[in-house]
Amino acid sequence: xxxxxxxxxxxxxxxxxxxxxxxxxxxxxxxxxxxxxxxxxxxxxxxxxxxxxxxxxxxxxxxxxxxxxxxxxxxxxxxxxxxxxxxxxxxxxxxxxxxxx
Numbered sequence: 730x731x732x733x734x735x736x737x738x739x740x741x742x743x744x745x746x747x748x749x750x751x752x753x754x755x756x757x758x759x760x761x762x763x764x765x766x767x768x769x770x771x772x773x774x775x776x777x778x779x780x781x782x783x784x785x786x787x788x789x790x791x792x793x794x795x796x797x798x799x800x801x802x803x804x805x806x807x808x809x810x811x812x813x814x815x816x817x818x819x820x821x822x823x824x825x826x827x828x829x830x
Contacts, residue, residue, distance in 0.1 A: 731756040734764065 734757050737744055747753045748767045755767040778784035
């Protein structure tokens with residue numbers, strides 16, 4: 730998705746949710762030119778690895794120097810929390826219709 734910075738300011742929370750929960754990339758533009766992007770933490774890590782020279786694009790994974798030794802414990806990525814966006818308005822009642830009235 731591509732959106733001007735002026736519009737992105739108004740809907741920043743929604744854009745963040747689209748990246749986090751929808752896996753989208755959001756490209757921010759100014760006068761029609763790309764100035765920044767919102768990407769997932771995983772994509773940011775790949776970019777950082779590329780910049781540091783720790784990722785070889787001819788392989789399917791990190792460069793051999795970055796692969797942990799067999800006896801090195803592996804750290805699992807943090808759990809991601811999924812959420813549903815609800816339309817504005819009062820929250821739905823959990824009571825059956827006509828109950829308690």
